[in-house]
Amino acid sequence: MATRAKNWIVYRTDQASSPGWEERLLMPRRSLTDILWEHRTSSDKLPQVGDRVQRFENLEDPGNGATHARADDWVVAEVHEFTSPTTDMRVVICLCEYSPVHAEWREIQRGKPVSEILEAMKVGQ
Numbered sequence: 595m596a597t598r599a600k601n602w603i604v605y606r607t608d609q610a611s612s613p614g615w616e617e618r619l620l621m622p623r624r625s626l627t628d629i630l631w632e633h634r635t636s637s638d639k640l641p642q643v644g645d646r647v648q649r650f651e652n653l654e655d656p657g658n659g660a661t662h663a664r665a666d667d668w669v670v671a672e673v674h675e676f677t678s679p680t681t682d683m684r685v686v687i688c689l690c691e692y693s694p695v696h697a698e699w700r701e702i703q704r705g706k707p708v709s710e711i712l713e714a715m716k717v718g719q
Contacts (some may be wrong), residue, residue: 605630665697
C-alpha cells in the first residue's frame with residue numbers, strides 16, 4: 595500500500611502581481627494566482643525561514659519529469675502550519691519574497707530503478 599502524504603506545502607507570494615506573474619495563470623480560466631509552487635510530502639522536514647525554493651526541470655525533454663534542479667528566485671520569509679485536530683495531516687503555507695539569484699542547473703541524482711533492486715533481491719535469496 596502506498597504511503598499517503600501527510601503534508602501539503604504551499605509556497606506563495608504576498609501579491610499575485612509579484613515578479614513572474616505572467617507564468618502564474620491558473621487553467622482553464624487563466625485567472626491569476628499568488629501560488630508559486632506546491633507539493634505533498636510525507637517527510638517531517640518542513641521548510642524554514644531563509645530556505646530558497648527549488649526549481650525542477652527536464653532540460654532535454656521539457657514537461658516530461660525532472661532531470662535537473664537549481665535554486666529559484668524566491669526565499670521563504672514566513673512559515674505557517676495548520677494541523678488537523680483529528681488526523682496527522684498538515685498544511686504548511688510559506689510566504690516568499692522575491693530575491694533573484696544566479697544559480698546553475700545541477701543533475702538530480704537518482705537511486706537505482708525498482709526493477710534493478712528487485713532483481714538484486716532475487717539473486718541474494
